[in-house]
Amino acid sequence: MAGASAIVAAVTTQDPDLSPLEHTAQVLRWQADACRGLGSPLYGDLLTHAADDLLAGGPTADVLSGHLSDRLGTVLALRMLGGAHALALSGQAPDLAAWYPSAGGVADARPGSPRAWAALRGTMASHGEAIRSWLARPPQTNEVGRAAALLGGLRYVAAEAELPIRLVEVGASAGLNLRADKFFVPGDAGNYGDPASPVTLKGAWQGDAPPEGRIDVVERTGGDLAPVDPGTAEGRLILTAYVWPDQSDRLERLRGALKIAARVPAELRAESASATLARTELVPGTWTVLWHSIFRQYLDQAQREELSDGVGALAVAATRAARFAYVYLEQSRAGSCPVVLTTWPGGHGRVLGSAPAHGIPVTWRREH
Ligand SMILES: C[S@@+](CC[C@H](N)C(=O)[O-])C[C@H]1O[C@@H](n2cnc3c(N)ncnc32)[C@H](O)[C@@H]1O
Numbered sequence: 001m002a003g004a005s006a007i008v009a010a011v012t013t014q015d016p017d018l019s020p021l022e023h024t025a026q027v028l029r030w031q032a033d034a035c036r037g038l039g040s041p042l043y044g045d046l047l048t049h050a051a052d053d054l055l056a057g058g059p060t061a062d063v064l065s066g067h068l069s070d071r072l073g074t075v076l077a078l079r080m081l082g083g084a085h086a087l088a089l090s091g092q093a094p095d096l097a098a099w100y101p102s103a104g105g106v107a108d109a110r111p112g113s114p115r116a117w118a119a120l121r122g123t124m125a126s127h128g129e130a131i132r133s134w135l136a137r138p139p140q141t142n143e144v145g146r147a148a149a150l151l152g153g154l155r156y157v158a159a160e161a162e163l164p165i166r167l168v169e170v171g172a173s174a175g176l177n178l179r180a181d182k183f184f185v186p187g188d189a190g191n192y193g194d195p196a197s198p199v200t201l202k203g204a205w206q207g208d209a210p211p212e213g214r215i216d217v218v219e220r221t222g223g224d225l226a227p228v229d230p231g232t233a234e235g236r237l238i239l240t241a242y243v244w245p246d247q248s249d250r251l252e253r254l255r256g257a258l259k260i261a262a263r264v265p266a267e268l269r270a271e272s273a274s275a276t277l278a279r280t281e282l283v284p285g286t287w288t289v290l291w292h293s294i295f296r297q298y299l300d301q302a303q304r305e306e307l308s309d310g311v312g313a314l315a316v317a318a319t320r321a322a323r324f325a326y327v328y329l330e331q332s333r334a335g336s337c338p339v340v341l342t343t344w345p346g347g348h349g350r351v352l353g354s355a356p357a358h359g360i361p362v363t364w365r366r367e368h
Pocket residue numbers: 001140141142143144146170171172173223224225226227271272273274292293294295298299303
C-alpha cells in the first residue's frame with residue numbers, strides 16, 4: 001500500500017475537467033507507475049492496459065462501474081487486482097494463473113506483458129462479479145519484511161537489559177510479525193535466529209548489525225481494526241492475494257510466516273490501537289515492547305493523540321523492574337521510514353536506522 005500516498009499526492013493536481021471515467025483511468029496509470037517503482041513490472045503493465053481498457057469500455061469498465069467516484073485513498077486498482085489474484089491463487093482462473101508466478105505460472109517476458117493482460121482481461125470478463133466483491137474490501141497486507149526493523153529494535157532492547165519480552169503490536173493486521181523472533185536474518189556481521197526457520201530475511205540488515213542480545217519473547221498480543229486470521233484458508237488467501245504476483249521474495253516471506261503462525265500462537269483482537277493500549281500493563285521482571293509499522297498514516301489527529309497518550313501513560317508507569325520500550329517503523333515526510341526506539345525508565349529515544357516501506361533492507365546507523 002505504499003503506492004497509495006503517491007497516488008493521493010498526485011491527485012491534488014487532478015485536472016478538474018476530467019470525467020470520472022478519465023479520472024479513474026488516470027488513477028490506474030498512477031498506480032501502474034507506483035507498482036513499477038515498488039518492484040512489480042507485471043502490475044505496472046497490467047494497470048496500464050486496464051486504464052486503456054477502461055476508456056475503451058472493456059471488461060475493466062464493467063468491473064469498476066459504480067466505483068468511478070470512489071475516493072482515491074481506497075486504492076481501487078489494488079482492490080481489483082487483489083480480487084483477480086485471489087481467483088488465480090484459488091484455481092478458479094487457471095488462464096491467469098499461468099502468467100502469475102505466485103500461482104505456479106511463468107512471467108510474461110514479452111514487453112508490456114500482453115499475454116498476462118489477455119488472461120486478466122478474460123478473467124475480468126468471465127468472473128466480473130467475483131472481482132467486484134473485492135472492491136468493497138480494503139487491501140489488507142501483513143508485510144513480513146518489516147520484522148527486520150522490529151528484530152533489530154528487540155536486539156537493542158535486549159542489549160539494554162536482558163529480560164523476557166512481552167510483545168504488543170497495534171495495527172497488527174494478521175499478527176505475523178508478532179512471531180518476528182522466529183525469523184532468520186543472515187548477515188556478514190553475524191546472523192540472527194535459526195537458519196532452519198521458514199522465514200529468511202535475506203539482505204535485511206545493512207550497516208552495523210544491531211548488538212548481540214538474547215531475545216526471549218514470552219507473550220505476543222496485538223490488535224487491529226480489521227484483523228486477518230492467518231489460521232483460516234480465507235485469511236491466508238486474503239493476505240496472499242494482496243501481495244503482487246511477481247514479487248517472489250515477499251510471497252516467500254509471507255508463506256513462511258504463515259507456517260510459523262500455525263505453530264506459534266499469538267493473541268490477535270479486533271480492536272482499535274487505543275483499546276490495545278488501554279489493556280496493556282507493564283509487568284515486573286519483563287520488558288513490554290510496543291511495536292507498529294506503516295500504520296500511523298491511517299490515524300486521524302484524534303487517534304494519533306490517543307496513541308501518544310497511551311504511550312505516555314506506559315512510559316510514566318515504567319520502572320527499572322517493569323520496563324517499557326516503544327519501537328516503530330513509519331513513513332517520514334521525506335519518503336523513507338526511520339526505525340525509532342525509545343526505552344523507559346529514562347525515555348532514551350533514538351533513530352536506529354531506516355528502511356523502505358516494505359522493510360528490507362534496514363540500514364542501521366552507527367551512532368545513537
Ligand atoms: C498498512 S497496514 C500495516 C499492517 C502491519 N502493521 C504491517 O506492517 O504489515 C495498516 C493496518 O493498520 C490497521 N489500522 C488502521 N487504523 C487502525 C486503528 N485505529 N487501530 C488499529 N488498527 C488500525 C489496518 O486495519 C491495517 O491492518
